[in-house]
Amino acid sequence: MKTFVQKNLKAIIAVAVLVVIALVLAQKTYYALIIGLIGIYAIVADSLDILFGYTGQISLGHAGLFAIGAYVTTLLRMRLGVPSLVALVLGAIVTMLAGFLVAIPASKLVKHFLSLLMIAFGQMVYLIVNTWTPVTGGSLGIGEIPYLNVFGLVLNSNLKCAIFIWILVAVCMLVKYRIINSRTGRAFIAIRENPVAARGLGIDVRRYKIMAFAISAFLTGMAGGLYAYLRGFISPETFNGTQSTLFMTMLLFGGITTVAGPVIGSAVLLLVKEVFQSLALYQGLIYAVFILIILFFFPNGAVGVYYNMQAAMKKKSNKKAEEQEVAKNA
Amino acid sequence: MFTFPVILRLVIGALMIGSVYAVLGMGYSLIYKATGLMNLAMGDFLMLGAFVGLTFYKTLGLNIYLSFILTFVVMFIVGYVTQRYLITVLLNKGASFSYIILCTAGLSMLFQNGVQLIWAPFTLQFPAIFSKASVPFLSIKVAPENLLVLAIATVSAVALHFFLNKTRFGTAMRASALDQTAASSVGIDVGLTKGITWGLSAALAGVLGMALGPVYGVYSALGAMIAQKAFAGAVTGGYGNIYGAVIGGLFYGFVETFTAAYVSTAYKDVITFVILIVILSVAPNGIFKEKVIE
Amino acid sequence: MLKIDHITIKFGGLVANNDVCTEIQKGQIFGLIGPNGAGKTTLFNIVSGFYAPTDGKVIFNGEEIQGLPSNVINGKGIARTYQNINLFKKMTVLENVMVGCHGQTKANLADAIFSTKKKRLEEEESIEKCHEILKFMEIDHLSHLKASSLPYGAQRRLEIARAMASNPQLLLLDEPAAGMNLSEKDELTQTILKIRDKGYTVFLVEHNMKLVMRVCDNICVLNHGIKIAEGTPAEIQANPEVIAAYLGGGK
Numbered sequence: 001m002k003t004f005v006q007k008n009l010k011a012i013i014a015v016a017v018l019v020v021i022a023l024v025l026a027q028k029t030y031y032a033l034i035i036g037l038i039g040i041y042a043i044v045a046d047s048l049d050i051l052f053g054y055t056g057q058i059s060l061g062h063a064g065l066f067a068i069g070a071y072v073t074t075l076l077r078m079r080l081g082v083p084s085l086v087a088l089v090l091g092a093i094v095t096m097l098a099g100f101l102v103a104i105p106a107s108k109l110v111k112h113f114l115s116l117l118m119i120a121f122g123q124m125v126y127l128i129v130n131t132w133t134p135v136t137g138g139s140l141g142i143g144e145i146p147y148l149n150v151f152g153l154v155l156n157s158n159l160k161c162a163i164f165i166w167i168l169v170a171v172c173m174l175v176k177y178r179i180i181n182s183r184t185g186r187a188f189i190a191i192r193e194n195p196v197a198a199r200g201l202g203i204d205v206r207r208y209k210i211m212a213f214a215i216s217a218f219l220t221g222m223a224g225g226l227y228a229y230l231r232g233f234i235s236p237e238t239f240n241g242t243q244s245t246l247f248m249t250m251l252l253f254g255g256i257t258t259v260a261g262p263v264i265g266s267a268v269l270l271l272v273k274e275v276f277q278s279l280a281l282y283q284g285l286i287y288a289v290f291i292l293i294i295l296f297f298f299p300n301g302a303v304g305v306y307y308n309m310q311a312a313m314k315k316k317s318n319k320k321a322e323e324q325e326v327a328k329n330a
Numbered sequence: 331m332f333t334f335p336v337i338l339r340l341v342i343g344a345l346m347i348g349s350v351y352a353v354l355g356m357g358y359s360l361i362y363k364a365t366g367l368m369n370l371a372m373g374d375f376l377m378l379g380a381f382v383g384l385t386f387y388k389t390l391g392l393n394i395y396l397s398f399i400l401t402f403v404v405m406f407i408v409g410y411v412t413q414r415y416l417i418t419v420l421l422n423k424g425a426s427f428s429y430i431i432l433c434t435a436g437l438s439m440l441f442q443n444g445v446q447l448i449w450a451p452f453t454l455q456f457p458a459i460f461s462k463a464s465v466p467f468l469s470i471k472v473a474p475e476n477l478l479v480l481a482i483a484t485v486s487a488v489a490l491h492f493f494l495n496k497t498r499f500g501t502a503m504r505a506s507a508l509d510q511t512a513a514s515s516v517g518i519d520v521g522l523t524k525g526i527t528w529g530l531s532a533a534l535a536g537v538l539g540m541a542l543g544p545v546y547g548v549y550s551a552l553g554a555m556i557a558q559k560a561f562a563g564a565v566t567g568g569y570g571n572i573y574g575a576v577i578g579g580l581f582y583g584f585v586e587t588f589t590a591a592y593v594s595t596a597y598k599d600v601i602t603f604v605i606l607i608v609i610l611s612v613a614p615n616g617i618f619k620e621k622v623i624e
Numbered sequence: 625m626l627k628i629d630h631i632t633i634k635f636g637g638l639v640a641n642n643d644v645c646t647e648i649q650k651g652q653i654f655g656l657i658g659p660n661g662a663g664k665t666t667l668f669n670i671v672s673g674f675y676a677p678t679d680g681k682v683i684f685n686g687e688e689i690q691g692l693p694s695n696v697i698n699g700k701g702i703a704r705t706y707q708n709i710n711l712f713k714k715m716t717v718l719e720n721v722m723v724g725c726h727g728q729t730k731a732n733l734a735d736a737i738f739s740t741k742k743k744r745l746e747e748e749e750s751i752e753k754c755h756e757i758l759k760f761m762e763i764d765h766l767s768h769l770k771a772s773s774l775p776y777g778a779q780r781r782l783e784i785a786r787a788m789a790s791n792p793q794l795l796l797l798d799e800p801a802a803g804m805n806l807s808e809k810d811e812l813t814q815t816i817l818k819i820r821d822k823g824y825t826v827f828l829v830e831h832n833m834k835l836v837m838r839v840c841d842n843i844c845v846l847n848h849g850i851k852i853a854e855g856t857p858a859e860i861q862a863n864p865e866v867i868a869a870y871l872g873g874g875k
Contacts, residue, residue, distance in 0.1 A: 058428045060435065105611035111427050112368040116565060117610045123558060124603040131596040175737050182736030182743060183722075183729050183750075186715075190723045193712035200672060200710075201790050202698035202727030211733065241554075245435045252432065281451060284443035291436030295420060295429055 022166075026159045034274060036162035036230045038267045039169045040223045045251040045262030046172050047219035052248070053256030054180060055212040056192030057106070058115050060244045061122030065217045067129055067239035069095040069224025071136060074145050074234060084149045084229065092222035099217020100210060107209035122244050130236040141235025148229040161230045168226070172219060173259060179215070188212055242284070249291050255301025264302045335470045340587050342467070346476050346545075347556075348583020349483030350538050354560035355567065355575030356490055357531030362570045363507040364527040367417065367427070370434040372535055373557025374441035379405050379536020380548045381445050384456055387540075394459055398482075401540050402533045409532025412437065414525045442550045451550070456543030475544040482541045486534050487576060493530075494572075503527060555599065559586070562606040568615060625650040625825055626702075626794055631670060631680035631690075640666040641677070642849045648794070648842075653816065653826040655840035657833075657860075659869060663849040664829045665707060668798055671827070672704045673697035684794070699727050703787035704796035707829075709779050713772035717763065717782055720771050721754040724789025754789055760822075761785040761815065777808040781815070794825045801832045813838055837861065845869070 005012065026032040044066060051057050073091030076082040082090065102121050106114055129136045136142070148155045148164065155161040179185045187208045190198040199205050228234050246269060254265025272290065276283050298305055354372060361369050382404050386397035420433055459478065464471040494500035506513035506520045514520045539553065546552060560575075563582045567574025582602055590598040626648040633641045640663045648654040656664050669675045671682055673694035682690040689697055703724075712720050729750055735743035758764035761781045766774060771782060780800055787795055797816070801809050809832060816839050820826055830836050836843065837857040845853040845860060847869040853860055860866055 052428070058431065060431070102607075105607070105614075109610065109614055112362070112431075112569065113565070113610060113614055115368065115431055116561060117607065119558070120562070120603045120606045120610070124600060124607065127597075127600045127603065131600065178739055179733070179736050182747070183726060183731050184733050184736050186719060186723050187726060189715060189719075190712050190726075193714055194710050196674075197706070197710035197712065198723070199694045200674075200698060200704055200706075201724050201786065202695050203723070204693075204695050215733075242439065245432070245439065248432055249436075252429075281443075281446060284439055285447065288436050288439035288443060291432060291439065292416075295425065295433050295436065296423075299423070299425065299429065 026162055029158050032158035032162045033230065034270060036158060036165050037227075038263070038270050039162065039165035040227050040230065041247070041250055041266035041270060042169050042263040043165075043172050043223040043226075044220050044247050045254065045266050046169075046176055047216040047223070048247055048251045049256055049258075049262055050176060050179065050188070050219075051212050051216040052251065054185065054192060055188040055209060057209060057212060058111075058248075059118045059216070060115055060241070060248065061102075061118030061120070061125075062216075062220055062247045063239045063241065063243035064118075064122035064125035065095050065099055065220040066224040066227070066243070066247075067125050067236075068098050069221030070228040070234050070239070071129055071142075071224075072221070073225030074142055074228045075135065077146060078142065084146065085151070088148065088222065088225040088229070091225040092218050095221020095224065096214050096218035099221075100214045103210040103213030103217075106213060107206045119241065119244075122239075122241055126236055126240055129239065137235075139236055141233060143233045145228050145232045145234070147232075148226075155229070158230065161226075165226050165230065168222070169263070177259065184208070184211070242287075245291070246287065249287070249294065251301075253290070253294050253298070253301055255303030258301070258303040261301050261303045268302070336591075338468060339470055339472075340591055342472055342476065342480075344584040344587035345580070346480045346483075346583075347586065348580035349480050349487070350542065350556060350579075351560040351563045351582055352576040352579030353483045353486045353490075353534055353538055354557060355564035355579040356487060356572040357534055358561055358564040359567075359570050359572045359575045360490075360527055361531050362564075363572075364503060365413070365417070365524050367430055368434070369528075369531075370431060370557075371412070371437040371441060372531065372560070373553025373555075374438045375405060375409060375532040375535040375553070376539035376542070376556060377548075377550060377553035378408065378441055378445065379532075379539030380456070380543045380552055381449050381454075382536065383540025384449075384454060384543055384548050388457055398537055398540060402537050405536025406529040406533035408536075410525045410529035412532070413528035414521070417528075418521065418524075438554075442554075445550050449548075453547040453549040456548050459544055473545075475541075479538070479541045479545060483538060486537065490530075490534065490572070499523075499526070559602055562602060565614075566606070566609050625685060626671070626827070627681075627683040628667070628671070629681040629683060631667065631677045631682065633666060633670060633675060633677045633679075640849050641670070641846075643680070644846070644849070644851050646844045646851065646854060648825060648827055650793075650825055651820065651823070652841045653820050653828060653839050655836045655843040655857075656827065656829045656846065657831075657836055657843060658846035661848075662846040664846055665798060666849075667846070668704065668796055668827075668829060671697075672702060672796055695727075698790055698792070701791070701793040702796065703790045703792035703794075705780070705783040705787055705798055705800060707798040707802065709783060711771040711779060711782060711786075713770070715771055716767065717758065717769055717771055717774065718751070718754055718767040720782055720786050721757055721789045722750055724786040725750045725754065727790050754785075757785045757788050760818070761788075762811075777804050777812075780804065780812075784815075784819070788819075788824070792824065794827060795819065796827045796829075798829050799831060800828070801830060801835055809835060 022035050026035050044062060048059065048062060051059055069091045072094045073087045076087040076090055077084050106117050109117055130139055148161060150164060155164055187198065187203045190203060191205055191208055195205050250265035250269050251262055253268060254261030254263065272286060273283060276286055354376065357372060358369065361367060379401050383397055383401040386392045386400050387394060416433065417430060420430060458475065460474040462474060465474050494504060502513070502518045503523050506518055506523045510520050542552070559582045560579055563578030564575040565578070566581060567576070567578030585605060586598050586602055589601050628644055628646045631641050631644045632639065644667060656667065658664055666675065670677050670690065673692050673696065676691035680690065681688050684700060684702065689700060712723060729746050731743040731746050755764055755767065758767050761784060763778050763781050763785065766778060771779065774782060784797065784800065801812050804812060813835050816826060828840065840857055843855065843857060843860045844851060845866050852869055853863045853866050
């Protein structure tokens with residue numbers, strides 16, 4: 001354990017400082033809401049990382065899974081009176097089943113066809129929640145969603161809810177880390193890198209692709225449920241196709257296959273949104289420009305930029321050391 | 331409910347929107363054949379065409395033919411520039427296909443939000459092109475603008491067919507789609523060909539968008555749903571096969587129109603996507619089998 | 625051990641393998657040679673499950689395996705390398721070999737999430753086993769590098785190591801010497817003999833005649849998808865039909 005602390009001292013200090021800042025800011029309800037949302041989107045981005053970053057399966061339909069999680073949780077809680085935490089878990093499980101179902105055809109498809117299938121899936125969910133008014137409340141959505149109750153502790157403020165969300169973010173990161181550094185994770189990466197060779201080494205490629213979809217769907221569904229509890233209100237517009245693109249952007253901006261990437265990505269994109277809140281007309285435009293800038297100039301994401309800087313600095317210091325060495329020898 | 335005039339009206343409606351899907355789907359297939367890519371901004375080329383056309387026709391007061399021609403030219407340039415100065419640059423940086431898809435998704439957002447700033451964030455009225463509100467057709471009356479859409483789509487499809495099969499340029503395009511190295515070794519400028527492919531697809535989409543202006547009005551999300559259905563049609567017909575795209579596009583035109591009339595208006599789009607998902611699940615290579623599975 | 629029984633495969637009108645029969649004994653190094661386009665890799669693809677034959681049987685340890693998916697065939701004890709190297713480029717050398725252990729390990733998703741003892745033990749064992757294989761292939765000192773950063777010869781060796789990690793009885797090597805220089809080829813010859821001595825049966829496609837003649841116990845010659853000869857290296861070298869095929873075949 002000591003070595004872990006020593007190895008990651010900088011990261012631990014950074015996290016501690018961020019937690020303190022967050023807790024101070026979160027005294028204001030509005031900031032607590034933003035911090036909670038960042039956590040929720042970080043979970044979605046993490047789930048996409050498992051699917052896209054590691055397994056190489058693109059999804060532009062995750063808003064649909066997010067919607068299923070949010071609506072199923074809400075409906076179970078409000079229509080059937082299921083305890084709130086149970087509703088959250090069931091919402092995630094139903095989303096996982098949906099992800100499993102869509103993965104059965106999706107795992108056979110490549111590239112454009114996979115993208116298209118996921119887009120179609122997202123659109124279908126969006127249209128259904130929009131039109132099935134008696135159940136989903138249609139375009140008006142569902143309001144007054146009760147607070148989340150965690151074993152008797154009612155999360156009746158944004159702050160409490162945000163803390164709970166961030167505990168789950170930490171759990172998600174741990175789970176992701178453990179999956180990736182396991183036999184299953186290596187199978188995922190092998191599929192991304194070379195599906196033919198992976199199959200030749202005994203990996204059931206379809207089975208693992210479906211597994212990646214299901215894991216990703218579970219986490220996204222859970223995030224959807226958390227969203228419903230945090231906001232207390234859901235409507236279809238939160239779950240449109242643009243949202244799916246934004247999820248991918250968050251992941252790419254932060255950097256795929258990294259620990260911190262999804263959190264950084266979701267934080268930056270959400271802050272951009274909040275900062276430009278007053279300029280609603282420009283918001284989409286800013287996002288669009290953002291996506292293009294990331295793709296063109298920072299394809300490895302923010303974490304990638306950091307590593308590049310680190311590598312450059314190392315090179316510099318190595319060079320310096322070499323020069324000194326040369327000087328000494330002379 | 332099943333009388334001849336009602337059905338005829340529905341068929342004309344289905345043909346109109348289906349032909350739009352068909353031509354847009356041809357554009358998708360063309361881009362896929364020539365560059366192996368998928369363009370999520372195709373619907374926004376159509377939408378942008380409507381805005382550009384509106385500007386020429388209403389704001390600048392040009393005559394309708396000239397407006398169409400200028401829209402074609404402007405949108406051709408937009409498509410060409412997109413391919414040569416965005417997509418190619420990304421590809422040269424070694425971007426994988428997922429990044430290209432996201433790039434076109436970003437472009438789509440850029441266009442949709444850009445037009446709201448440049449023109450208006452609400453629906454603009456496209457003035458009637460014809461002096462008569464309706465013309466008699468067999469036993470019913472039809473808005474001439476609807477027939478114009480059908481006519482333009484048909485002409486575009488036929489023209490594209492002849493362009494690809496009967497002109498030298500079309501041959502070059504098909505050659506580079508088949509084998510880039512071979513094509514460039516016989517002196518075909520493959521980069522230029524790809525740019526022109528995108529330009530053509532965008533130009534056709536833009537002209538259709540302008541033609542749709544009087545029917546639906548001009549607004550930023552005009553192309554979004556149309557593009558998705560056109561793409562559904564292209565895939566259903568066999569992605570990469572332009573004639574399959576025509577059949578697929580018409581199919582979805584009919585599905586949508588008749589579902590709205592006889593099943594449910596609210597669920598017409600849901601049904602389209604359900605059909606698409608089913609087709610992708612059971613026969614992903616479409617009617618004219620194209621290879622899609624690794 | 626492996627019996628190829630009247631295998632025919634057609635792609636459209638093209639017959640890539642026509643009624644090929646041959647048999648590989650346990651502990652052999654068996655060579656498959658022939659001019660370019662003779663259908664050697666096609667036969668490999670059938671044995672390893674990438675193609676299903678149009679007709680005929682592949683019998684491995686008394687069991688029909690033709691047409692089974694390649695991951696299942698790997699589980700039965702057949703592993704292969706590829707002519708155009710198919711490594712997991714962004715993974716390290718060690719990780720590449722560990723993917724090879726996939727079929728030999730059992731830890732599932734739940735084990736991974738809860739980091740169970742079973743998973744941790746298995747992981748340690750795999751790492752140890754993979755280092756051993758890498759040592760055997762003489763590339764253990766590179767184990768922490770990205771696979772794509774290896775020199776060509778080492779990449780070929782890594783492919784063999786990765787295949788060995790899946791504990792196969794039969795190892796299919798598809799042109800393992802392609803692109804190697806002379807001294808690398810000599811080393812590879814020794815390695816292949818060492819692999820055989822370790823108890824693996826080796827099925828080899830190779831263009832380098834010197835290597836084939838030196839290591840193989842038996843050789844089968846294909847031309848235009850048809851078997852034209854089979855026998856010991858000495859017999860093959862003296863076979864007039866083989867000589868004609870190579871001289872007339874353009875290679």
